[in-house]
Amino acid sequence: MTRVLLFGANGQLGLALRRAKLPAGWTLKALSRADLDLSDTPAIEAAIAAFKPDSIINAAAYTAVDKAESEPKLAFALNRDAPAAMARAALGAPLIHISTDYVFRGDKRTPYLETDRRDPINTYGRSKAEGEIAVLEAHARATIVRTSWIFSADRANFLKTMLRLAETRDEVAVVSDQRGRPTAAHDLARACIALVEQHLAGDSHTAGLFHFAGAGETSWAEFAEAIFAEAASRGRRPVHVRRVTTGDFPTPAKRPVNSSLDTTKIEALGIAPAPWRDGAIMCLDALLR
Numbered sequence: 001m002t003r004v005l006l007f008g009a010n011g012q013l014g015l016a017l018r019r020a021k022l023p024a025g026w027t028l029k030a031l032s033r034a035d036l037d038l039s040d041t042p043a044i045e046a047a048i049a050a051f052k053p054d055s056i057i058n059a060a061a062y063t064a065v066d067k068a069e070s071e072p073k074l075a076f077a078l079n080r081d082a083p084a085a086m087a088r089a090a091l092g093a094p095l096i097h098i099s100t101d102y103v104f105r106g107d108k109r110t111p112y113l114e115t116d117r118r119d120p121i122n123t124y125g126r127s128k129a130e131g132e133i134a135v136l137e138a139h140a141r142a143t144i145v146r147t148s149w150i151f152s153a154d155r156a157n158f159l160k161t162m163l164r165l166a167e168t169r170d171e172v173a174v175v176s177d178q179r180g181r182p183t184a185a186h187d188l189a190r191a192c193i194a195l196v197e198q199h200l201a202g203d204s205h206t207a208g209l210f211h212f213a214g215a216g217e218t219s220w221a222e223f224a225e226a227i228f229a230e231a232a233s234r235g236r237r238p239v240h241v242r243r244v245t246t247g248d249f250p251t252p253a254k255r256p257v258n259s260s261l262d263t264t265k266i267e268a269l270g271i272a273p274a275p276w277r278d279g280a281i282m283c284l285d286a287l288l289r
């Protein structure tokens with residue numbers, strides 16, 4: 001029996017993990033905020049000590065990028081201190097911790113590699129960057145998976161926001177100068193499960209930093225166009241995307257212009273991201289059924 005402890009049971013990734021086909025012999029214990037407040041580090045340590053997991057997946061985080069600018073203490077508590085406590089309490093059991101493209105400045109011209117320097121430009125990115133460092137300091141064999149632009153049929157995300165806007169609008173303004181790789185939560189869940197399996201099989205290559213993001217690079221505007229085109233093909237009203245720049249759309253937190261993650265390293269483990277368009281189609285099928 002393989003005991004896997006999941007933090008963040010009700011987030012996009014957490015729900016995808018709970019719905020995923022798990023390997024034979026796995027018992028997944030999923031903890032939500034109602035079970036455990038992650039700002040309570042002794043409670044994290046107690047939960048891990050009580051369950052004695054063979055592996056831990058941390059899908060929980062403070063993910064409100066703009067709100068983090070006015071709540072830095074909470075962002076750092078959840079994105080740095082909580083995963084650091086998990087890493088300490090894991091006592092060497094494999095820990096898969098999820099991080100973000102926002103640890104980078106975004107001014108590189110080519111996709112970001114795992115070896116590129118962290119240089120975040122907003123509070124959320126800083127809290128996640130410090131979380132990565134704290135996890136790796138506390139647990140030399142931890143695995144950190146940076147991902148980007150997660151979407152799913154659950155919770156709040158860009159794909160669902162576009163569908164909501166499409167109910168009442170003929171035109172939506174979307175930024176076209178930020179580029180990245182949208183990632184289906186179910187595809188990321190598959191990658192996390194594969195990493196745990198490889199870790200437990202004793203593969204030493206699974207420790208350290210990895211990038212995992214949906215195959216194919218796009219902009220938010222192109223992503224919106226793809227969503228509206230797919231929705232229209234299912235009988236929804238056509239929506240025109242008006243392309244605007246980041247400068248036209250001021251937000252409390254700055255966003256990296258280039259969010260593209262290079263995924264060559266994780267692909268070498270046999271864990272290849274699926275095209276983001278395929279994931280988007282699956283979500284739209286579920287949402288517009």
Ligand SMILES: NC(=O)c1ccc[n+]([C@@H]2O[C@H](COP(=O)([O-])OP(=O)(O)OC[C@H]3O[C@@H](n4cnc5c(N)ncnc54)[C@H](OP(=O)(O)O)[C@@H]3O)[C@@H](O)[C@H]2O)c1
Pocket residue numbers: 008009010011012013014032033034036037038039058059060061062063078098099100101128146147148149150151155
């Ligand atoms: N979303 C993206 O586009 C994106 C991009 C790059 C990286 N990431 C990273 O990917 C990971 C998964 O993201 P996601 O989109 O699945 O996140 P999400 O949907 O926002 O889920 C985050 C989860 O964390 C839980 N949580 C927050 N504060 C908590 C607290 N104080 N105590 C206990 N639980 C708490 C939330 O609980 P509730 O259910 O109660 O709210 C929620 O279930 C995160 O590490 C995130 O930083 C996300």
